[in-house]
Amino acid sequence: MLPEFENTQIAFEYRSDKELKHARFLFSSMSSPALTKVGMKLTSMAISLRLPVKGIIKHTLFDHFCGGETMEEAAGTAAMLGKYGIGTILDYGVEGKESEEDFDKAVPEFIRAIEYAASSKNIPFISMKITGFAYFALLEKVHSRQPLTNDEDTAWKRVYGRIDTICKAASANNIMVLVDAEESWIQLPVDELTNAMMERYNKTKVIVYNTFQMYRHDRLVYLQESYNAAKAKGYLLGAKLVRGAYMEKERARAAVMNYPSPIQPNKQATDKDYDEATLFCLQRLDGLALFVGTHNEASCLKVAKYMLDNKIPANTDRVYFSQLYGMSDNISFNLAHEHYHVAKYLPYGPVKDVLPYLMRRAQENTSVAGQTGRELSLINKEMKRRRVG
Numbered sequence: 288m289l290p291e292f293e294n295t296q297i298a299f300e301y302r303s304d305k306e307l308k309h310a311r312f313l314f315s316s317m318s319s320p321a322l323t324k325v326g327m328k329l330t331s332m333a334i335s336l337r338l339p340v341k342g343i344i345k346h347t348l349f350d351h352f353c354g355g356e357t358m359e360e361a362a363g364t365a366a367m368l369g370k371y372g373i374g375t376i377l378d379y380g381v382e383g384k385e386s387e388e389d390f391d392k393a394v395p396e397f398i399r400a401i402e403y404a405a406s407s408k409n410i411p412f413i414s415m416k417i418t419g420f421a422y423f424a425l426l427e428k429v430h431s432r433q434p435l436t437n438d439e440d441t442a443w444k445r446v447y448g449r450i451d452t453i454c455k456a457a458s459a460n461n462i463m464v465l466v467d468a469e470e471s472w473i474q475l476p477v478d479e480l481t482n483a484m485m486e487r488y489n490k491t492k493v494i495v496y497n498t499f500q501m502y503r504h505d506r507l508v509y510l511q512e513s514y515n516a517a518k519a520k521g522y523l524l525g526a527k528l529v530r531g532a533y534m535e536k537e538r539a540r541a542a543v544m545n546y547p548s549p550i551q552p553n554k555q556a557t558d559k560d561y562d563e564a565t566l567f568c569l570q571r572l573d574g575l576a577l578f579v580g581t582h583n584e585a586s587c588l589k590v591a592k593y594m595l596d597n598k599i600p601a602n603t604d605r606v607y608f609s610q611l612y613g614m615s616d617n618i619s620f621n622l623a624h625e626h627y628h629v630a631k632y633l634p635y636g637p638v639k640d641v642l643p644y645l646m647r648r649a650q651e652n653t654s655v656a657g658q659t660g661r662e663l664s665l666i667n668k669e670m671k672r673r674r675v676g
């Protein structure tokens with residue numbers, strides 16, 4: 288059956304009245320762009336001045352959008368989601384590290400997550416960002432095809448080794464790995480590395496997924512090329528489709544540096560390519576697995592309807608829907624209720640290290656007209672249904 292995204296009883300069954308009130312307070316606060324901007328500036332300042340603001344962040348944004356500070360804490364949230372038929376994507380959300388020591392230290396943390404996931408029935412995926420294992424400047428240099436010095440070449444080989452170690456462990460433990468897409472000016476090495484991992488580990492099952500940002504006007508063609516390359520080389524493509532999270536940054540950089548923006552001219556063009564990309568994948572499920580990473584109800588509904596119309600079982604391993612923890616529960620829980628495969632991105636890590644992630648969530652939730660308005664109206668609807676104030 289098709290899911291009903293308006294059903295708030297199913298969407299919020301796991302939230303107590305108190306938690307709903309907390310969520311309402313959070314989304315109302317974020318709905319003011321001015322307040323969010325000031326809040327974000329003050330938070331960054333307070334953290335750099337080492338002021339004791341951790342408690343405030345932890346009990347507001349962090350608790351709502353993250354699974355915990357450690358994997359063990361996140362595991363509790365994963366178990367709760369599992370009760371509702373929702374899988375978890377463990378996302379070690381530490382960002383902004385820039386030393387070989389930190390990159391090396393991240394590898395065993397990911398292996399631990401993979402081994403934990405393998406021991407749990409609710410955690411089919413982990414996710415990773417290549418910038419968690421490589422200097423941003425090195426990625427930029429590889430992207431621009433400049434020749435590397437000997438030291439840089441050695442550093443790049445170490446990056447490859449780190450990613451390979453993780454993907455190999457994932458393959459051995461039968462856990463899927465989602466490689467996030469990032470800024471367009473480092474995406475080439477991210478794609479190449481991920482393609483190499485898919486070629487190595489996706490021979491019979493999709494273990495590794497690359498991410499395609501459909502707000503880029505060249506990505507629909509790139510998705511088609513990636514599928515053809517996988518077919519020619521005899522491996523399965525893992526296609527995680529998103530719209531893209533760095534639009535303002537992309538446009539601003541292109542304007543300042545005077546090159547054509549890689550971003551679509553408008554939202555309709557992004558939406559059109561997103562839906563075309565999902566259709567392209569749905570028509571080729573014998574050669575790829577589709578991961579629908581979006582909070583857009585219309586896109587999710589189109590995929591679910593295509594599956595229903597074409598008798599693709601809701602719980603096929605070749606299609607996963609995904610939303611971020613703390614957002615769009617009406618989509619996740621109602622899809623899971625109809626037995627579609629759903630997994631929530633669940634970041635975890637020390638509060639100060641997941642701050643960039645929380646800032647992105649605060650930023651994307653500032654518009655009353657957009658996602659926040661939707662979240663607020665659903666929360667209000669459910670509170671009214673429960674008759675709580």
Ligand SMILES: Cc1cc2nc3c(=O)[nH]c(=O)nc-3n(C[C@H](O)[C@H](O)[C@H](O)COP(=O)(O)OP(=O)(O)OC[C@H]3O[C@@H](n4cnc5c(N)ncnc54)[C@H](O)[C@@H]3O)c2cc1C
Pocket residue numbers: 466467468469498500502529530531532533534550551552553554555557579580581582583609610611632658
């Ligand atoms: C499970 C999951 C995983 C994710 N992983 C990644 C990742 O690896 N990399 C990444 O970059 N993002 C990632 N994101 C974030 C994602 O790219 C979007 O920023 C976010 O989900 C909002 O898009 P939407 O499809 O949910 O919703 P919608 O509200 O329908 O779309 C909003 C998006 O549309 C695009 N858009 C908005 N206005 C315009 C405009 N004027 N012109 C052109 N395009 C426009 C932007 O991409 C914007 O974020 C992920 C999201 C989810 C749910």
